Amino acid sequence: MAVKRIRNIIVIISIVVLIIAGLGFNNGLLFNADVRIFVLDVGQGDSILIKAFDKNILIDAGPDKNLVADRLRLFGVKDLSIIIATHPHSDHIGGMVEVIDRYRPEYYLDPGIPHTSKIYRTLLDKVEEKKLKYIRPSGQTIHIQSAELFIFPVPDGIKNINNGSVVSRLSYKDFSMLFLGDAELEEQAFIMKVNGEKLSSKIMKVSHHGSNNGTDQRLLDAVRPEVSIISVGKDNPYGHPQRETLELMEKNGIKVYRTDRDGAIAILSNGDLYKIIREQGSIIERVMFIILQIKEFISGGI
Numbered sequence: 001m002a003v004k005r006i007r008n009i010i011v012i013i014s015i016v017v018l019i020i021a022g023l024g025f026n027n028g029l030l031f032n033a034d035v036r037i038f039v040l041d042v043g044q045g046d047s048i049l050i051k052a053f054d055k056n057i058l059i060d061a062g063p064d065k066n067l068v069a070d071r072l073r074l075f076g077v078k079d080l081s082i083i084i085a086t087h088p089h090s091d092h093i094g095g096m097v098e099v100i101d102r103y104r105p106e107y108y109l110d111p112g113i114p115h116t117s118k119i120y121r122t123l124l125d126k127v128e129e130k131k132l133k134y135i136r137p138s139g140q141t142i143h144i145q146s147a148e149l150f151i152f153p154v155p156d157g158i159k160n161i162n163n164g165s166v167v168s169r170l171s172y173k174d175f176s177m178l179f180l181g182d183a184e185l186e187e188q189a190f191i192m193k194v195n196g197e198k199l200s201s202k203i204m205k206v207s208h209h210g211s212n213n214g215t216d217q218r219l220l221d222a223v224r225p226e227v228s229i230i231s232v233g234k235d236n237p238y239g240h241p242q243r244e245t246l247e248l249m250e251k252n253g254i255k256v257y258r259t260d261r262d263g264a265i266a267i268l269s270n271g272d273l274y275k276i277i278r279e280q281g282s283i284i285e286r287v288m289f290i291i292l293q294i295k296e297f298i299s300g301g302i
């Protein structure tokens with residue numbers, strides 16, 4: 001009995017030490033970040049939750065019907081302000097209908113390009129049924145208190161749906177993150193021409209799951225990210241992320257995180273500093289991630 005009690009005390013002390021270490025490790029960002037971004041682990045697909053001040057924004061909803069809707073609740077989301085369907089492929093919009101049903105977003109963004117797959121038509125029916133307000137990407141800035149979400153315009157007359165992806169950039173004081181959807185080099189060339197000055201970002205959600213048609217030196221020269229994040233499924237049949245992409249990141253000294261190895265990835269910022277915590281990272285990160293998730297869950301209201 002005494003041995004068990006001692007063991008319990010050791011476990012509790014260890015947790016407290018980890019929390020204190022974690023607070024130092026995170027410069028307090030664990031509890032004081034106005035902007036929290038979660039690149040969710042959805043397998044082969046994309047889904048990114050942005051919590052900026054009191055607003056929740058979702059970019060894509062992964063391939064699975066229920067997974068993202070279930071996960072959002074665990075991150076304390078009760079409702080969403082804006083949802084963005086970057087483009088109508090099922091690995092990005094598979095869970096969108098369920099998300100709309102459960103979280104009643106006010107605004108809906110997509111490229112507005114005709115695409116007649118069943119899953120996309122079902123989504124558009126739901127958008128209409130729930131009377132979501134449609135925003136067409138046209139180079140507008142959405143203000144979320146002192147943070148800004150810039151929506152790049154989408155090119156006209158595209159043949160490959162990936163090249164009509166909604167690309168956006170969240171900025172807050174010195175912090176910025178670029179979300180590229182599955183935009184390939186053709187769309188990136190268009191963006192560089194019309195709004196190239198807006199691309200520069202500290203963190204980049206890598207385009208098209210790390211495929212080599214989504215990243216090249218020209219893009220990295222325009223964005224100059226410190227960190228890149230690849231949303232990708234384990235052992236996917238496409239060979240994502242591709243070796244060329246990873247080599248390019250390494251050559252440019254860009255740190256790479258990826259959901260197939262790191263699980264969900266949290267990015268916390270107060271506008272000056274940012275911190276990244278991996279769900280499947282070091283022991284301290286794992287504990288921090290659990291604490292962060294509990295904090296988000298409780299702050300969302302039980």
Ligand SMILES: [Zn+2]
Pocket residue numbers: 045046089091092182208209
């Ligand atoms: Zn995709």
